[in-house]
Amino acid sequence: MAVVGVVLAVSAKGVVAQDTPAAGGSPGPTEKPKTKAGTPAARKPDAPDPSVLVDPDTYRIGLDDQLMISVWREPELSMSVVVRPDGMITLPLLSDLLVVGLKPTELQQLLIEKLKPFVTEPQVTVIVQGIRSRKVYLVGNVVKQGAYNLEGGETVLQLLAACGGLGTFAKADSIYVLRTENKKQVRIPFQYKKAINGRTKDDVILRPGDIVVVP
Numbered sequence: 522m523a524v525v526g527v528v529l530a531v532s533a534k535g536v537v538a539q540d541t542p543a544a545g546g547s548p549g550p551t552e553k554p555k556t557k558a559g560t561p562a563a564r565k566p567d568a569p570d571p572s573v574l575v576d577p578d579t580y581r582i583g584l585d586d587q588l589m590i591s592v593w594r595e596p597e598l599s600m601s602v603v604v605r606p607d608g609m610i611t612l613p614l615l616s617d618l619l620v621v622g623l624k625p626t627e628l629q630q631l632l633i634e635k636l637k638p639f640v641t642e643p644q645v646t647v648i649v650q651g652i653r654s655r656k657v658y659l660v661g662n663v664v665k666q667g668a669y670n671l672e673g674g675e676t677v678l679q680l681l682a683a684c685g686g687l688g689t690f691a692k693a694d695s696i697y698v699l700r701t702e703n704k705k706q707v708r709i710p711f712q713y714k715k716a717i718n719g720r721t722k723d724d725v726i727l728r729p730g731d732i733v734v735v736p
Contacts, residue, residue, distance in 0.1 A: 575649040577625035583654020584608060584621060588628075592636065593644035601650060614639050625649055657727050661735030662688035676724040677733055678716045692736040698725055699732040 582588070584604055590612065592598040602610045608621035615635050620628055625647040636643040655671040657680060664685030677698060687693060693713040700707050711733075715723040727733075 575625070575652070577629075577647070577649075580624060580649060582620050582623050582625065582628065582649070583652075585653035586649060587651035587653065588620075588625075589646075589648040589650045590632065591646040591648070592632075592640065593646075595640060595643070598636070598640070604654070655729040657729065657731045657733065659684055659733045659735070661733075662691035663735050664688060671727055671729055671731075675727050676716075677711050677727060678713075678724045680727060680733060681735075687735060695736045697734055698727070699734060700728060701730060 582604060584606060586604045587601060588604065588610065589601050590599060590610075598613055600612070602612070604610055604620055609617045609619050611617050612632075615632075618631070618635070623631070629645050629647045632645045632647070633643050636645065651670075652672045653670050655673075656668045657671050657675075658668050659680060660666050663681065664687075666684070669680060669683060677696070681687065696711040696713050698709040698711060700709055709725055711725050712720070712723040
């Protein structure tokens with residue numbers, strides 16, 4: 522399930538990449554590439570989904586999240602890191618830092634303070650590249666059971682598609698979601714046939730920790 526946001530990267534030499542027309546008159550920067558059928562080309566499945574954004578002022582960093590740490594004019598200090606099971610990341614000069622539970626903006630300020638003895642007026646950017654700490658769980662009669670990363674806005678129907686679909690003997694009318702609310706587990710029915718027929722209001726939006734059960 523895809524990830525996280527779109528960032529326009531600018532270096533000291535200018536914009537890193539820009540559209541320039543090739544010889545022979547290829548489409549300009551405002552035109553979308555066309556498929557053979559004449560429709561806009563589909564986004565690659567592994568490309569970041571620009572509709573899913575992380576709010577750096579509210580999102581809390583979790584285990585296994587992938588972070589991009591950028592220090593302006595310090596390429597050796599800029600890198601992509603994954604939060605370890607102990608909640609820490611390792612960076613040059615700073616060694617181990619506990620980051621779980623911090624907002625990206627809080628981590629940014631922490632890094633600025635930590636880098637001041639080594640860098641003159643450090644400018645730091647923290648970007649959540651991959652949300653892996655928010656998981657949902659799929660069990661029962663499906664092609665592939667297990668834990669799946671949740672990035673925000675995914676539904677039960679999308680989860681079932683990601684796992685390969687229902688098993689041969691699955692009871693589609695009995696699917697439900699187990700969710701913990703106020704320290705109590707509640708059972709939310711899922712209307713598979715209505716959702717598959719386009720009734721979006723019957724497709725349950727998933728939350729971290731949800732367990733989707735397919736009898």
